[in-house]
Amino acid sequence: MRLVVNGRERELEDAPTVAALLERLGLQGRYALVERNGEPVDRADYEEVELEEGDRLVVARPVAGG
């Protein structure tokens, strides 16, 4: 499945949900904020939200700032 994650195209096999994508990206157990096609995804739904071909995702997190 072809996805765009943080502006870069990625070919991912077997990443049907947001949670599975985060795991493929090596971010399991990390605090990640996710936006799918411009809409924020609720943390409680990471296991349920199914990804589709061509989805554009932003994976962000809190960082140091004032």
Place this chain on the structure above:
Amino acid sequence: MQDPLVIAGREFRSRLIVGTGKYPSFETMREAIVASGTEMVTVALQRVDLDAPGESILDFLPEDVLLLPNTAGARTAEEAIRLARLARAGGLPDWIKLEVIPDPRYLLPDPVETLRAAQELVADGFTVLPYVLPDPVLAKRLEAAGCATVMPLAAPIGSGRGLKLRHTIEILVEQADVPIVVDAGLGAPSHAAECLELGADAVLVNTAIALAEDPVEMARAFRLGVEAGRAARLAGVIEESETARASSPVEGLVRS
């Protein structure tokens, strides 16, 4: 709690809010946060570098402080609203430091976009703490929009110049029905004390602590400055006088 700072119904013992940017290390940041006595710290949001995720700031923040996500990087109301919604959906608090900054040289906030974003975010259930120039008319508009505080800058972000906009911040304080948090431009604990003395409810400090030679000791110094300023405000600072007023007897002097 004695003399708490109350923002949106939540009580804070500390009147110092601390930013987490620019520390030499996450370990020093954590120590400084503890030394400051703060109960609220700001964080920014950034895309994860998927090739090198690195350490997470959350592993270094004390658990009992409230995280205040900011909308740094937003140049329009829409961009700020997007960041706030992303933060909340991802499980961060629904408190948001709203900053909409189109200009990179002076980092001055856009009042029109800020007000627009504030109205929408309040309607969407956020507790909104907007960062603005100290414009008394804008401050009342933000209050009317339902903002939890108004956060005027004292001088440009990171400049360390102190309370350059004192006069209009005094007007904000005089007219305010929500807490006034002086945010940005403070360089020394005396600046923080001055803000609290004139009646500001709290200050937000980042660069002055993070870039000090010893950030942990400077965090403690700001804590003391804020406490001194607040105590002085409650004690009532004397009126200034054009001429001298003797502190010692002027009659019955030994010399005569």
